[in-house]
Amino acid sequence: MLCWNAMKSGLLLINLGSPASTKVRHVRSYLREFLSDPDVIDLPALGRNLLLYGVILPFRPSKSAHAYQTIWADRGSPLIFHTEDLTAGVAERLKDVSVKMAMRYGKPSIADALKDFARQGIHRIHAIALYPQYSSASMGSTYKELLRRNAELKDPLFVSCEPAFYGDEGFKSAWEKNLSAFADLKEHHFLFSFHGIPERQVLRSSENGHCSLGECCHRSTPDFCYRAQCLATARTLAERLGLGEQQWEMTFQSRLGRTPWLKPYTDIRLQELPGEGKKKIALVSPSFVADCLETLEELNVRAREDFLKAGGESFVFVSSLNSSPAWIEAVATMGRRALQG
Numbered sequence: 557m558l559c560w561n562a563m564k565s566g567l568l569l570i571n572l573g574s575p576a577s578t579k580v581r582h583v584r585s586y587l588r589e590f591l592s593d594p595d596v597i598d599l600p601a602l603g604r605n606l607l608l609y610g611v612i613l614p615f616r617p618s619k620s621a622h623a624y625q626t627i628w629a630d631r632g633s634p635l636i637f638h639t640e641d642l643t644a645g646v647a648e649r650l651k652d653v654s655v656k657m658a659m660r661y662g663k664p665s666i667a668d669a670l671k672d673f674a675r676q677g678i679h680r681i682h683a684i685a686l687y688p689q690y691s692s693a694s695m696g697s698t699y700k701e702l703l704r705r706n707a708e709l710k711d712p713l714f715v716s717c718e719p720a721f722y723g724d725e726g727f728k729s730a731w732e733k734n735l736s737a738f739a740d741l742k743e744h745h746f747l748f749s750f751h752g753i754p755e756r757q758v759l760r761s762s763e764n765g766h767c768s769l770g771e772c773c774h775r776s777t778p779d780f781c782y783r784a785q786c787l788a789t790a791r792t793l794a795e796r797l798g799l800g801e802q803q804w805e806m807t808f809q810s811r812l813g814r815t816p817w818l819k820p821y822t823d824i825r826l827q828e829l830p831g832e833g834k835k836k837i838a839l840v841s842p843s844f845v846a847d848c849l850e851t852l853e854e855l856n857v858r859a860r861e862d863f864l865k866a867g868g869e870s871f872v873f874v875s876s877l878n879s880s881p882a883w884i885e886a887v888a889t890m891g892r893r894a895l896q897g
Contacts, residue, residue: 566654566673566681566713567891569643570698571846573661574633578624584617590661595697598757607813620849627852638846638878639686645884650891654678660685660698667705673713680714682894684887686845688727689785690720691753692761718890719779722789726886731842732796733882738838738874739797745834746799747825748790749859750843751850752808752817758783783818789842809841809859810850826859830867837863838872845883847876 575586591597591612597604624633631637639657647655654676658669673681685698699717706712721727761780777784790806809822829837839859841851856873863871877883 564654564676564678564680565652565895566656566676566678567646567650567895568666568669568673568681568683568702569639569646569655569657569686569887570666570683570702571635571639571657571659571686572694572848573659574635574848575621575624576662577632578621578628580617580621583621583624584613586662587617587620588613593661593693593697595700596693598693598754623849623853626857627849633848634852635846635848638848638876641879642846642884642887645879645881646888646891649884649888653891653895655891660694660701666698666702667708670702670705670709670713674709674711678713680895682716682718682891684718684721684890687843688720688722688789688845689750689782689843690761690780691782692757692780693753694751695720716894718894720785721890722785723777723792724886724890726882726889728792728796730877730880730882730886731793734877734880735793735797735840735874738872741836741838741872742799742803744836744838744870744872745829746794746797746804746838746840747822747829748786748793748804748806749809749822749839749841749855750786750790750806750818751841752811752821753782754813755816755818758818786843793840793842809854822855822859823862826863826868827866829863830869835868836870836872837868838874840874841876845877847878851876 573586573590576582588608591608592604594601594604597607599607627634629637643655643657654673656669656672658664658666660666683699683702685695687694690696702715702717706715758781761782777788787806790804794804805825807820807822807825808818811817811821839855841855844851860871860873
């Protein structure tokens with residue numbers, strides 16, 4: 557068994573990515589790379605290219621560029637600088653480890669991070685894809701890319717990968733501390749909104765081939781069932797907030813195209829809730845550990861507008877973990893545990 561300092565070690569934190577700027581050409585380049593990934597749009601190549609080049613890229617970049625402009629900060633993309641701050645915080649706690657960040661799409665790239673480790677003489681790294689719940693389109697794609705790029709090195713590094721960490725005590729405690737400021741909102745209905753994926757991706761990843769996208773998620777939490785892991789996350793956070801079963805629900809956001817995605821849909825539920833007498837809501841998105849376009853613009857801007865237009869009275873947006881001290885400590889603990897073992 558390797559001791560902590562038995563060999564030079566590195567920790568690689570990987571997030572999804574962001575355009576280089578809000579310019580349409582940069583957004584188009586980012587979307588092209590992102591949506592060309594067969595794990596993201598899991599259609600045959602011909603169908604994927606028709607959708608990407610015939611429908612998405614001619615129209616979506618300008619719309620997305622405008623959305624990015626509403627959240628862009630002086631430091632640039634929130635996803636990037638929150639990940640930078642997280643990386644710096646973890647590095648402070650793991651002084652004997654080289655800690656770097658990379659993005660699955662865009663810059664800084666996974667390939668460049670691996671080359672930097674190699675130039676430093678780092679032989680052993682542990683990678684943490686910063687997605688709490690497993691899906692083939694996020695964590696699966698990220699680790700595939702990591703291993704592909706590592707195999708291109710003259711002397712590949714010894715690499716290990718962190719599995720889905722939705723059940724990690726540090727992750728749960730970090731969210732509990734993050735939510736503690738909202739514990740007095742008991743008159744609010746809590747909506748735990750997770751990033752959606754096509755239903756077919758969940759069915760394909762089911763271990764027994766008999767997934768029903770229903771009650772089975774309440775009975776077990778398989779290693780590769782995204783929906784079950786989201787439900788486990790939402791239930792844990794609700795319990796730690798002291799919420800009753802009628803005080804919260806789980807929804808899914810950010811669907812693309814016409815095929816069925818995981819339900820219920822966040823945007824639809826926000827328009828329905830006021831009519832059900834739930835006119836005060838608190839919105840939490842625990843599939844993201846850093847605020848980004850999907851939380852800051854899709855939820856805190858568009859979702860807020862939809863809810864208030866539908867008759868809602870109070871909309872409370874809960875920020876993500878970002879670089880909170882508890883989350884920094886949780887990530888450092890994951891890295892330390894893996895590299896010591």
